[in-house]
Structures are given as structure tokens and as C-alpha cells.
Amino acid sequence: MVRPLAVTLLLTLAACGSVQAPPPTSLARKGEPLEVEVGGRMVDNTSTVVSISPVTKVSRVDGLHAEIVYLGLTGVGPSGKSIVRVRYEEHKIANGVEAERPEYRAEVTLDLAQGRAIDFKGWQIGVLEATDRFIRYEVVGSPAPR
Secondary structure: OHHHHHHHHHHHHHOOOEEEOOOOEEOOOEOOOEEEEOOOEEEEEEEEEEEEOOOOOOEEEEEEEEEEEEEEEEEEOOOOOEEEEEEEEEEEEEOOEEOOOOOEEEEEEEEOOOOOEEEEOOEEEEEEEEOOOEEEEEEEEOOOOO
């Protein structure tokens, strides 16, 4: 019963030209303290849109895969506190295939003496604790789906 309903819904939405895929999937949930080791993904988020050609009835999946990876601590800030390093990457998804090379990549640093929140590209991550081996954090906000 579920399959015929899904096919009927898909064909109905095909007439509209595009369909928003299920909500973005994310490794991190808001308000839930998490911990990862150096090199671990803090955020792993995929957002896609499915487009269906009314003429050929062929679907196309496009979107974006974003991730934030903890790189560890680097040096010491002016007040004696450590500086947190993370890497942000965006990989474009075209016709269901994710690009190997990132379309956008940046390294972000946070001096814990200045604040405890990483705010970058719509992501807001509160740092609870950071060491050379791990980071304990909480996702406070995430970007709106595209």
C-alpha cells in the first residue's frame, strides 16, 4: 500500500516540476552535547532537492553536503587560553553525484578567551570543552535549508 501511494505522490508532484527532498540530514542535533576526537566530524549535513522533468519523467537530485571537522588546538591566545581550529567544507551534489573536491573550504579558528561560540556560514556551535584530543560541543543553530 505504501509503494503505490508513494508512486502516486511522486507522479503528482512531477507535474509541479520540483519537489523538496526530506529534511536535511545532519550528524548533530540542536541542544544535544556531543563529543568528537581530533579529525572527527562535528557536523555532517546534506540538503538535496529532487527535480523531475515533466517531459521525460526523469528525476534529478541536486544539493549540498557540508561538514565541519575538528582539527584540534593550535597555540595559545593572548590571554593564555587555547585556540580551537575547525575546517568547513561544502561539496556540491549534481545529478545525485557528490563532487570529490570541495566547492568551498575554509579553516575557522576560535580563541576561547574571546568567546565560546563558532559562528560560520549559518552554523552556530557552542564549545563546552576542547583539548588536544577531543572537543565537546553543542549545535546551537544551523543554516536554513536551501
